[in-house]
Amino acid sequence: MLLRFISAASLAVAVIANSAAARAEYPERPISYILHVSPGGATDIMARKLATLLEKSLGVPLPVENKAGGRGAAQLADLKKAKPDGYTIASVTSTHIGAFNQTLKQYNVDSFDWIARLVNEPYLVVVRNDSKLKTMKDLVDTANAKPGSVVMAGFVRGSGGHFAWEIMAKAANLDSGKVRWVPFDSVGDAVTSVLGGHSEVAIAYVDLVKNHVTAGNMRVIGVMADERVPQLPDAPTLAEQGYKADTSWQQMRGVIGPKGMPDEIKEKLANAIKQALEAPDMKTYINESSLVPAFLGPKEFTEYAKQQDALTKQWMQILSLER
């Protein structure tokens, strides 16, 4: 870190010295990368890895700032204040899009520039190994037979995981009210609650459950993706079981910037990100963490964000979560 500081300092000196040399090519000074999570979590670590790789390819330092709090409120407030000159970028996940429609209504998809999508994570339906629910059909049948008997653990109401379950329930023609959705503080807590037998089912991600599945503590009864997950070859997709749920609904991670960034800067950043995602140790990390590489450039990512936003709005209305 000290080294990073020294390099930043010497760079700053260099920039001042060259100020007469008018506009050098972007980037010519450090780019700050604002995260919405506190240090140490999965999103944070991946962002820090990305920052290290981008420093190499762009040739400037990328100091990472953690602005956790309020489902992105603290981070977005900072991003909103920043100039759209490419020297401030920020992390984004599906949670942000959910928050735009709920707690952070002062923002919407158009408030920011969408630079690049990094990875996706499909949603899974998991149970403890001794559960009598073996397939999605068991889950649907049990819920129909005895409404309220199935307790499903997940993140807060209106989160990506909650919508994922609603999408599944609709595909299965099940009234989702027959299953008790219990909101936990994190998806990890929801998984723990299933392991402890306090809840029957959880909506989770691959990375959180794969070791428990391998160790024989847990079972995946449905994967909300087009294909099976390499880490969980025995877990069937929903489509295999005859439920046609919209598999584009996944947890995504990406990079955004303040509204109004010049196109060439966005392209340059997106290209550097694309390269970084293909670097060997990033690839290893993505694979170890059971993420699915899903790069999208600025244009496609903007479209994707809009589409996810429309879906969110639609589900909010269906679930009467409109506030």
Added chain:
Amino acid sequence: MIEGFTAGLAAFSSWQVVAGLFAGVFVGYLVGALPGLSAGVGMALLIPFTFGLDPVVSVVMLIAVYMASEYSGAIPAILVNTPGEPSAAITALDGYPMRRRGEAGHALTLSILGSAFGSVLSTILLIFSVSWMTKFALAFGPAEYFALAVLGLSLISTLSGNSIIRGFIALLFGLLLTTIGTDPVDGLPRFVFDDGFLSGVPFVSALIGLFALSEVLRMLETTDEPATPMRDIPGVSGQLGLMKPHMGNMVRSTFIGYIVGVIPGAGATIASIVAYTVQKRLSKNPDSFGSGNPEGVVAAETSNNACMPGALAPMLALGIPGKASTAVLIGALAIHGVAPGPLIFSQHPEIPYSIYISLLVGMPFMVLLGLYGTRLWVRLTQIPRGVIAAIVCAVCLLGTFSESKDIFSIWVAIGFGIVGYGLSKVHIEPAPIILALVLGYMMESNFRRALVMSGDEMTVFVSQPISAVCLAISLVVFVLPLIQTVRRRRRTSVEAAGYPSKAV
């Protein structure tokens, strides 16, 4: 187990591992002693350094940070009533009054030796019980967490000084503050009059404000007085001798710390409060707790350090991050493709065993640093009061800022500082407010979660053994002191209603 230890020891023959251990202890000492910078933050700061390191080196370094910072939080708590780590708030209850009597050296010695004892014994407990303690950790569902929170809150009477009514008012005020923020079940913002409160009242800012900044204002009242005279501390062997009367206390507090630590999300502050209360109940002179009883310092420090190995049990065996610091550890291991969880003992036995070894090997080093450090730290009490007040204030403001990197958090700390100063003038103490801030969210969110699960069936709280037992104990713990107080008051009916007989 033997093979595991061999693998772990083999890793320790590398100089890098030893260097990592020392580096970690130093960084941990520093972040622990600085208010606002918690163990988790210190560990997260080191993560970028660990990218290029061997997984064993990085985990040893991070564990050393964790261990050292859990201890060193007691130093500013004792010296200037400023807990460096949240759990040290309980240490300050008796440590700071001791320092005001000139016994800073004594209190610091008790804290380092108590910490060391707790940490080592708890590590041994961890090594032998890690596999079956996970069952205990998993037994905690929403109903159990609610009952645990209630049990913690029922200890209020221990912390409320001489007036139970005032203790209650402080507790309710704190509990009400924990409802500020995004609702745990519906995701609805409640009482959020500033966007900064969306994720709740920032705990570290509140803690710094209530303890440290209000103390700075109190110090301003007395900066014209000379510094407290310092009593001599015995030599190192004499320092060790100070622990003799506290053996039973330390063993009890270690067990309490370890068991509370195993429960994910419970944490060192709860462990300290429980051990402190138990010791107060068993003590021969319970009335001197809160006004500088060494037993209180020993109980609080032993249990909060014993908590840390406990928290490693669910993290190692289940991959459950019980709190921020263990979450950072999981993240750091993930960088190297090591996932704590049910497979770690078979796939990467060197990781858990090098953690055990670093806890055991690092401790003597920390004790030496702590004992010799004590000689240095007590000198700080000889600095003019005005300098102490000003520097403590500046460090606190900066510590708050560096935790969130947001001026808003400074405002929160200052607000709590002024309110805390005012409340202390009417004998409403900060400790019950902190207790409420630690437990309020846990109580409400789990109560409502349990009701959602059971379909509004209230019996869920008493139908399970753990929650039923916790609730029953809390009822007893809560009612007993009330009866005692009422009796005492009958005897001395001269005393005005609800008024403390002496300043705390």
Added chain:
Amino acid sequence: MSMNLADDRTHENTLPPATEVTIRSELGDIVAGLGLAGVAVWFLVEASALPDYSGTAIGAADFPKGLAILLLLGSLGLLGGAVWRLATGQAGESSTIRRPLHVLIGVLLLVAFPLMMSYAGYYLAMGIFLTALLYIAGITRPLLVFGCVAGFLLFTKIIFEMILQTPLS
């Protein structure tokens, strides 16, 4: 913090000499009781405006409502006790604030610090704040004040900005 820690507690304070404000503790209780009751009422009002989405027995508003009512009762009890003691002329204790002017200036300095920091940046704000606070706290020897301020700013620069990477400017 290892800079000039030389012993000097003998400085004349140029502010007014140590004074004391002693108030009857009943008065303090009444002020605190009113303040806390106000907080409780605010929470009650806000809570009653909260919608209930949960569909369960205990919704988002119920916990805070219950707590606010209890706090209201508690603070009214504090208030009532004080009034009763005043009315019956029972001798209560008194609460003392030494050097109230110093404390008040300390409070004002605390409030001024974040304002200064947003306008003047960290280093300047902290420099001014610390100098003033040391002065209030009776440290007036210029060299010691300078040593403390410069030492602290250097400490921040090295520990917080360089090692802990807190953005300070």
